[in-house]
Amino acid sequence: MTAAQQTDIFISGAGLAGLAAALGFAYAGFSVVLADPTPPPSGTADPTADLRSTAFLAPARALLDEIGAWGPLDADAIPLATLRVADCAGDPPAIRTERAFTSADLGQPAFGWNLPNWLTRRVLTERAACHPAIDLRLGAGFASILTRDREALVTLSDGARLKARLAIAADGRASPLREAAGIGVETTRYGQKALAFAVTHEKPHENVSTELYLSGGAFVLVPLPDHEGRPASAVVWMNDGAEALRLHALDDDAFGAAATVRSCGVLGPLTPVTARALWPVVTQRATALTARRVAVIAEAAHVLPPIGAQGLNTSLQDVRTLLDLTRADPSDLGSDAMLDAYARTRARDIAARARIIDLYNRLCRSDAPPLQTLRSLGLALIHDAAPLRHAVMRAGMGG
Ligand SMILES: Cc1cc2nc3c(=O)[nH]c(=O)nc-3n(C[C@H](O)[C@H](O)[C@H](O)COP(=O)(O)OP(=O)(O)OC[C@H]3O[C@@H](n4cnc5c(N)ncnc54)[C@H](O)[C@@H]3O)c2cc1C
Structure with missing residues (x-):
């Protein structure tokens, strides 16, 4: 059996949130492995194309600008x-x-x-593919995880094994990494x-x-x-x-x-x-935003009804918070203290937005x-x- 590849961060899911996170961490100087079983669509005629669009609010636009995608x-x-x-x-x-x-x-x-989401995903994928700090694995998905105090051991669906200081679940509303970390959802x-x-x-x-x-x-x-x-x-x-x-x-x-x-x-x-x-149309929230060496972000953490343009914009705030915390103390990447700070910072904002959109939709x-x-x-x-x-x-x- 070949030795597990060492990386700072493993990200499960190369949707818009996973791609933005990968680029953000790569620009911050971390090595990233980003895996997704589904390759990005070629255009709107591709049956896998995401036909939604996203109204990027100013904080989200600033993040895309920082990672060279705007x-x-x-x-x-x-x-x-x-x-x-x-x-x-x-x-x-x-x-x-x-x-x-x-x-x-x-x-x-x-x-x-x-x-349009399909276009944003294409541009982010192209940028991730040519960033030297990102190892983009399209066609292979997250399969299993074993966490220890100092690292997460991840296996992909093609059998590849990785050791990461932090594993990020950005693999959508049915997130396999979130489930493997033992975190449930309320829907x-x-x-x-x-x-x-x-x-x-x-x-x-x-x-x-x-x-x-x-x-x-x-x-x-x-x-x-x-x-x-x-x-x-x-x-x-x-x-x-x-x-x-x-x-x-x-x-x-x-x-x-x-x-x-x-x-x-x-x-x-x-x-x-x-x-x-x-x-x-659902409101869904993960029962926790972290587990040992694991952070849950974006739709893996929260799904909102599609009104008020809050969904992906809220997800990019998750990415921003993780980036700010790791930039403040790179040696602390993936520690309990860093993950607790992430959960504390994001939980209240996510809960408030979910409550408001829920009420707004009912009304x-x-x-x-x-x-x-x-x-x-x-x-x-x-x-x-x-x-x-x-x-x-x-x-x-x-x-
Ligand atoms: C109709 C509609 C309109 C919307 N409009 C807006 C808007 O205007 N503004 C806004 O902010 N938000 C909007 N949203 C929300 C926004 O579109 C979503 O939040 C966003 O696209 C989800 O991105 P994501 O990266 O979290 O998840 P996804 O796009 O679901 O990406 C998850 C990725 O994980 C991958 N994956 C699955 N299994 C595995 C595995 N085992 N290993 C690795 N990867 C895996 C999948 O292949 C996928 O690529 C809207 C939502 C809807 C439904």
């Missing part, structure tokens, strides 16, 4: 200068209350910058599913992100770069499960017509230009008339009272 992404990132929020009612739905929040109101150029299900896809439309989006609330869930249009010369947007459409499955099964024309009706026609007729991905999807009225009044109240509006906008921007 430059190659900048040209495709659409700044979100205005957030239009509308409360809808009726069948077909019509807007009954609408407010626009502008980033200029806070003296900021944008709330966030939107990028809240809402009976909802989210459809994610991209559309072109007649009217330009003018860098406005639009959220339309109706019983069953939100319909969100987030600006993308033009597609074949036509204005384009990423869509997240939340519905009760059965309705989401019905919509998912429609042909393109019927689906585009249904999406246009649900969008209240705000951008004119919508034409779907990608396949549709279906995601269960937004409700068809109870008093809650519908509260939704409409709440939107007007938050927007029309400047101090409240500014506080909510700052919190939403990652403050």
